[in-house]
Amino acid sequence: MLYEVRRREKKDGKQEDNSQLYWRIESLYKSLDNLFGTQGLILRASKLDALDLMSSLKIEDRLLALKKILYEDPTISMVEGQDIAEFLDTMEDKMAEIFARRAVEEELQHRVQEKMNEKYDEYLRDIQIQVLKEQNTSSENAQTLKKYGRLEKMEQTTLNRTALEVLRPSSLGEIIGQEKAIKALISKLNTPYPQHIILYGPPGVGKTTCARLALEMVKKHKENLFSPKAPFIEVDGSTLRWDPRESTNPLLGSVHDPIYQGAKKELADEGIPEPKLGLVSEAHGGILFIDEIGEMDPLLQNKLLKVLEDKRVFYESSYYDPHDERIPRYIKKIFEEGVPADFVLIGATTRGREEISPAFRSRCAEIFFEPLTVQQIINIVQMSARKLDIAIEPGVDTLIGNYTTDGRSANKLLVDAYALALNESRGKAIITVTCDHVYEAVHYARITPPVFTRASDDTEVGKIFGIGAYGFQGALIELEAIAFDAAKPGEGSIRFNDTAGSMARDSVFNAASVLRKETGENIKNYDLHINVVGGGRVDGPSAGAAIYLAIWSAIKGFPIRQDVAVTGELSIQGKVKPVGALHEKILGARQAGIRKMLIPADNQKDLPRATDDIEIIPIRLIHEAFPHIVGDGNIAISLQ
Secondary structure (H helix, E strand, C coil): HHHHHHHEEEEHCCCCCCCHHHHHHHHHHHHHHHHHCCCHHHHHHHHHHCCHHHCCCCCCHHHHHHHHHHHCCCCCCCCCCCCHHHHHHHHHHHHHHHHHHHHHHHHHHHHEEEHHHHHHHHHHHHHHHHHHHCCCCCCHHHHHHHHHHHHHHHCCCCCCHHHHHHCCCCCHHHHCCCCCHHHHHHHCCCCCCCCEEEEEECCCCCCHHHHHHHHHHHHHHCCCCCCCCCCCCEEEECCCCCCCCCCCCCCCCEECCCCCCCHHHHHHHHHHEEEEEHHHHHHHCCCCEEECHHHHCCHHHHHHHHHHCCCCCCCCCCCCCCCCCCCCHHHHHHHHHHHECCCCCEEEEEECHHHHHHHHHEEEEEECCCCCCCCHHHHHHHHHHHHHHEECCCHHHHHHHCCCHHHHHHHHHHHHHHHHHHHHHHCCCCECHHHHHHHHHHHHHHCCCCCCCCCCCCCCCCCEEEEECCCCCCEEEEEEEEEEEEECCCCCCEEECCCCCCCHHHHHHHHHHHHHHHHHHCHHHHEEEEEECCCCCCCCCCCHHHHHHHHHHHHHHHHHEEEEEEEEECCCEEEECCCCCCHHHHHHHHHHCCCEEEEHHHHHHHHCCCCCCCCEEEEEEEHHHHHHEECCCCCCCCCC
């Protein structure tokens, strides 16, 4: 090629300056020397079979060596007929590319080095921690070991379980008086379509224990939907509050601020929010039991309803950026898809159903736990005495039943009496609880009997028992009336408790109208005093029939049996209209020793199944009550 260049020069007669090509080649080699260093360039040329070519006097050899070094290929060769100037242009471009890449790499390395210098202390600390972990070293010292020993010593000291834990039912068969509620609860869980449930009832009758044991019972059935490891998550609704800042929410979960709320260190450093799952997610696949659900914050109740509908709980955070590639996949999944929360909700409450959110009630089956009768409490006391391995004097169980209305209170009173007996019976093989121990425990705890008014075998003129309901309990309303001839006929007066309530006062005037219609007696011919013994408020018209019968007895002089109770609203036509809370009223009548109870005929369909221990008489008209309330049993009573 060089021969061809020289011949072309002579042929054309042109004096081209070969020195320009020479210096361009020398410039490229000088750049290589600057790039790799003299020693580096020699080593690179030796590896690429270009060392001899570099020292050759032929331009073609030196160009070939240049090409091998720049492209790092020992097998490369020159292209025949290639123009030298164009070749040098290509090599210079390649050299510029190498220098540019080297500059970028140096700049990047410089920035990396700066970052390393900035993070040097942190990196060094992390490396030290890692090395310490690998060496299995410990940060224990004499002080930490002393504290550890103290904890171990504390673990060895125990006061044993409380007596109430020992007496707590361990099977559904030990829950007394709630057979219907237990059957309903099991049937609603052991189905392909288990329902959310609200349990109503007074405290201490077994709602929480029943819910705990019901899941274990259902798991034994082959066709149930709950797995053997299905969780039972329990929480007290009165402790759950809605945080408007949404910084914490143990029920539904929350998103922790990466800076201030304790996200993991690696997430906090990157500014990534961390979701903290709540109890609804822990209960996934099982039961979430909320005791005292009626005490929950209404806003939190609405949030929980949303979870019940979606069967998932969703989280939001202003710190979350869906396009941030540093966010772990599990956090992205939580923010974008939510967390499963498919569980059965069981809520227990001591409130009435009218106090529970209608939205909750519409989504839940409702089960009512019955207040306990005296006989059922007697059975509980006898069973608890066997568990405590103690003897009880005859009459102790009945005495405790007269002072308590639920199983928990009965067990507490028994345990208090047992403690007194134990301290008096040191050294004796058998501990016996007597009635004196119970009375002493009642005195110390200032316990009053729940039922002050009780039925008797007596008869009295102008006195009758109505019956009311409060909460889940029923109680007798003791009504008495006395009538005197008015000083001036037609100018008599009526005196009635001011605290009894407007509806009860209206019932007095209804009774006066019915009395005049049925008997011809004008109530204004009498000075009439009607009294609710105890001064209690009679809320509602259900005492109307009893008020009429008390007035009738006072005016006519007929004695009334004191083992009969009456409930029903009295219309001015003399009809006995239906009332509510019949279950609670019948229970209250039983506890007070009532033998016969008169109810509106329209309430017959509301009667509980088991009423063998009390006679229930339905009546439509008020005069149908006379044969059942008069003391001598004479049914031929003149209405005139």
